[in-house]
Amino acid sequence: MSITTAPGARRPLFEDVHDDYRESFRRFLAAEVVPHHEEWQEAHIVSRDLFTKAAEHGFLAMAVEEEYGGSEVDDWRFNAILAEEAAYAIVQSSWMGPTVHNDLGLPYLRAAANEEQKQRWFPGVASGEKILALAMTEPGTGSDLSAIATRAKKDGDDYIINGAKTFISNGINADLVVTAVRTGDDPHKGLSMFVIERGMEGFERGKQIHKRGQHANDTAELFFNDCRVPAENMLGQEGTGFAQLMAHLIPERLGLAVSSMAGAEAALALTLDYVKERKAFGRPIGSFQNSRFVLAELQTKVDITRCWMDRTIGRYVDGTCTVQEAAMAKYWTTDLLSEVSDACVQLFGGYGYTTEYKISEIWADARVNRIYAGTNEIMKELVGRSMGL
Structure with missing residues (x-):
């Protein structure tokens, strides 16, 4: 599978340290998550060892201060990298647990916990022994x-x-x-x-x-x-x-937008590889005009949205992303992921509806994103109110 938009391509949003971190996490996923993903899917739960191993490698509770056992890395771009790579590897549901720990639970503790609470909770949170x-x-x-x-x-x-x-x-x-x-x-x-x-x-x-x-x-x-x-x-x-609750909804929604964006890229990359190899009527199905038009439209939407998403991530990192922008990002990318994955399943034909091909997992996993973190209807309501409507 070749993803043309993100992995391997330098994006101005990231620096060398982020690229190194991405490569390290990619290796971690390949060694510690991908081999167990199907087992965890069947069990409907991941092993608790995933959290402690992620902590050992620097992928859990990164922002916790060193005095409590963390690495004190307070740069949300690292969180975005974790979300993207889990989507590219198509193991999002296995990585959802650490994502909840990092992006949903921990920010509340960091913002409001007093010193006694930090001493009591943060060491276990940083080590992965206390799951949030x-x-x-x-x-x-x-x-x-x-x-x-x-x-x-x-x-x-x-x-x-x-x-x-x-x-x-x-x-x-x-x-x-x-x-x-x-x-x-x-x-x-x-x-x-x-x-x-x-x-x-x-x-x-x-x-x-x-x-x-x-x-x-x-x-x-x-x-x-x-x-x-x-x-x-x-x-x-x-x-x-x-x-x-209101203070932490921006990163929650933006995190979901980041993973949805990457999921759309992964679905499109899978499908481009497939339509170049799969034949119908003696020729690759990607060579038919309908296939080309569908894929051209999807590629355009994905590439344009990627540019906007990187801008929005940058605005969140520098503290200027608004509630409305996070709402836009959440509803647009989750809608886009559903659109892309559904169109890609169609291009796979009957095989796209089987568990043999990963496109069906992306498609099935995508649907709830339009409900999580506030429904997309609520997101549009927030955007509408920001327009004075």
């Missing part, structure tokens, strides 16, 4: 975070939490769950963040949720039945939960 998850979505809330109903009630030095979360990535593997909980009645100012730990009284996990795609990404419901959580596990001040 983020719990926002509830059975009845979807994208409406202000409707979160899981509630905490103060009880002496503890909080008693009751409620449920659903569709939680790393739900089974997680040791530390950054959880949005209602501590007051105000839709926004009544939310607080807690870190709920494995083994806490009243914290239970439902069975794994088996999905149509992204099978190696372990996903579960979490239940809090009179769950007793020490007050010192509150992350930040009481009532700041909604502000924390």
